[in-house]
Amino acid sequence: xxxxxxxxxxxxxxxxxxxxxxxxxxxxxxxxxxxxxxxxxxxxxxxxxxxxxxxxxxxxxxxxxxxxxxxxxxxxxxxxxxxxxxxxxxxxxxxxxxxxxxxxxxxxxxxxxxxxxxxxxxxxxxxxxxxxxxxxxxxxxxxxxxxxxxxxxxxxxxxxxxxxxxxxxxxxxxxxxxxxxxxxxxxxxxxxxxxxxxxxxxxxxxxxxxxxxxxxxxxxxxxxxxxxxxxxxxxxxxxxxxxxxxxxxxxxxxxxxxxxxxxxxxxxxxxxxxxxxxxxxxxxxxxxxxxxxxxxxxxxxxxxxxxxxxxxxxxxxxxxxxx
Numbered sequence: 001x002x003x004x005x006x007x008x009x010x011x012x013x014x015x016x017x018x019x020x021x022x023x024x025x026x027x028x029x030x031x032x033x034x035x036x037x038x039x040x041x042x043x044x045x046x047x048x049x050x051x052x053x054x055x056x057x058x059x060x061x062x063x064x065x066x067x068x069x070x071x072x073x074x075x076x077x078x079x080x081x082x083x084x085x086x087x088x089x090x091x092x093x094x095x096x097x098x099x100x101x102x103x104x105x106x107x108x109x110x111x112x113x114x115x116x117x118x119x120x121x122x123x124x125x126x127x128x129x130x131x132x133x134x135x136x137x138x139x140x141x142x143x144x145x146x147x148x149x150x151x152x153x154x155x156x157x158x159x160x161x162x163x164x165x166x167x168x169x170x171x172x173x174x175x176x177x178x179x180x181x182x183x184x185x186x187x188x189x190x191x192x193x194x195x196x197x198x199x200x201x202x203x204x205x206x207x208x209x210x211x212x213x214x215x216x217x218x219x220x221x222x223x224x225x226x227x228x229x230x231x232x233x234x235x236x237x238x239x240x241x242x243x244x245x246x247x248x249x250x251x252x253x254x255x256x257x258x259x260x261x262x263x264x265x266x267x268x269x270x271x272x273x274x275x276x277x278x279x280x281x282x283x284x285x286x287x288x289x290x291x292x293x294x295x296x297x298x299x300x301x302x303x304x305x306x307x308x309x310x311x312x313x314x315x316x317x318x319x320x321x322x323x
Contacts, residue, residue, distance in 0.1 A: 002309050005069035009062045010140045010305040011169075013095060014162055015298070016058030017136035018170020019177075020102045023051035024126040024133065026174075026190070027109075045109055047183040052106035054177045055170075059099045059136075091139030094132045101129040137166040150312040151219075151230035157212040158308070164205040169301040171198050172258075172294035179291055191290065195265040198297070202259045209255075209304075213237065233311040246307050254300010261293035 027048055108114065108122045141162030144153040152158075171194055178184040184191055216234035219227030237246045 005065045007309045009065040011302045012062030014140040014166035015169040017133040018166035019055035019173040021133035022170045022174045024129045049109035050177045050181045051174050052102045056102040094135035097132040098136045137163045151226045152233035161208045168201045172297040175294045195262040199262040229313045233313045236311045249303040258293040258296040
């Protein structure tokens, strides 16, 4: 029902919003005295400026996919200027605001020295971005849920699933960025704690995905032909045409593998000692392990959107037996 460009938007928009949320949270949770001191400011610059820039790039690519799919850029602007305040309009506003905020914060964090007023502005923008990024993450799920004619998407679990996946993908994107800039080494303890949080997010994501499939297998939240369509969607994912992507990429590579790797990283007790024995050898490999875990999370996030979009079956199509 949706093109591959919309699927790309759902992934890029959710991941970009998640990355903006994670970067803003890291800024808010960091000790104010450290991030504003002359000695530590450069370290935080190295962490947060590229993180917000990566969030902006992902969101911009997502908006581009959406505009190309719509055919004309002015159609996206029509959502923003619409006099009717519906959740899709709110989501469009949140998307554009998050895009602008991530760009502004990337520029502000690139400045080596900021005055008190500029630091106050930066802090305020970080607080606002937490709200707009959260709305944008939910919007990527609500965009599908708004298509009430597709029973699989009508599930209240879908927006929750997309928010959890977006947060996990955002954390992965932030980690990848920090690894390439070298900030991950400086903030190794922070990213070890983030691995613990990501492991919890993955568990919650798996639980919500199970609840969504269980609901669909029982006929969803509707009845009649709609219930049959929901059951058909669930069968496509678990044993039908999409089962290889679902079990191989989404579940195995996107949930199980990164959960195990996150636990390894979380229990590693960084930073690593200058001299280490054979028992410490695994710790030295943690940057590589973290990158593999992040790649798995991102692959799983893309597979989740692909599976949810492709498994969306209209009741009429289900009645005709077309899968």
